[in-house]
Amino acid sequence: MTRLSVNINKIATIRNARGGNTPNVVEAAINCERFGAGGITVHPRPDERHITGKDVVDLSKVVTTEFNIEGYPDERFMQMIEAIRPAQATLVPDPPHVLTSNAGWNTKEHLAVLQDIIRRIKSWGVRTSVFVDTDLQNIEYAVETGTDRIELYTGPYAELFSENQEKAIKPFVLAAKRASELGLELNAGHDLNQDNLRYFKQQIPQLAEVSIGHALISDALYLGLENTIRRYNYLLRD
Template identity: 55%
Template sequence: MTKLSVNINKIATLRNSRGGNVPNLLQVATDLQKFGAAGITIHPRPDERHIKYQDARDLKPIVYTEFNIEGNPQHNFIDLVLEVVPTQVTLVPDAIGALTSNAGWDTITHQSYLKDVVALFKSKGIRTSIFVDPNEKMIEGAKETGTDRIELYTESFAHEFGLGNLKGIEPYVLAANKATEMGLGINAGHDLSLENIKFFKENIPNLLEVSIGHALVSESLYLGFDNVINMYLQRLK
């Protein structure tokens, strides 16, 4: 079964909008795991507009499933990951002011840099994953960095699926096959939802993990976290 890791950035955004500690990020992370989530994902950004660096430290003893920290491996991010030592670090090429992730790595242009970062994290026993577009050349480049996994950037799939174009899955199938051929684990994330996750899971071979935040939290406003987590788990079987 594909594992569900829940990105809790939006919970931190809501908390930060009023200050204080409501909603309580640590309690939400605890409850999501209790409801069946196999992991917790956070994506701290340099301006700490949602997840704060201290949140990563505070979550470490709370997350008893898998702890995934995403982000651009700039100096402060690298220091944080080495301090916290999560289960997995996902490298994402965010620009400083980016609203959200909007592209995968060019693993050929940045291969030397990524290779150094991956080696550093793996030396501390942290599983590594590189955020990539569904492009076979980028998968090949990722393999050369020494990463354990790739995370497929799924925005274009979700957009095409929403338009009724089921062929939008095709480049992802090719990319997943290439990753499997090269011995890389496969994660996926961005704009996956209750609407499209079942189709994606059924068509992507060897899908190990999906990271879902914005859609899951939005759906839970209507249906509740417990219900929504279990709805995802049914679709990911």
């Protein structure tokens, strides 16, 4: 079964809007795991507008499934990965000022930099994943970086899904096929939700992990966190 990693950034966003410690990010992560999440994802940005450095440390002490830390691999991020040693480090190309990750790496252009970064991270015993789009060249050069996995940026799929499912999924099926041929494990994330997740998984059965935050936490406002996680896991069943 594809692993569901719950991105809890939005829990921290709500907390930070008021200050204090409500809702409690650590408690939320523990409950996500208790309710069936296979992992916890965070994206600690330099401005700490949601997840903070302290959150990352606190979470590292309680997450018992897989802890995935994603972010732009500047020196601050690298020091965090070295200190925490999460299960996975997901490298995204977005600079600090952007609202959310909205593009994948040009792995050919950044090959040498990514090779050095990934070599360092893997020396710490941490699995690596590189955020990419469906351009086959970016997937082929991702292999050259030495990464263990790629994470497909699914924003374009989600945007087109309601209009034309087959057209929306086609480049992702081709990208997944090429990744498998090259020996890369496959993650996916961005704007996946209850409407489009099942179809994505059915068409790409080799999917190892999805990272879902905004839609899942939003659904939990209506359905409750436990029920929401159960629903998303149901959609990921083989």
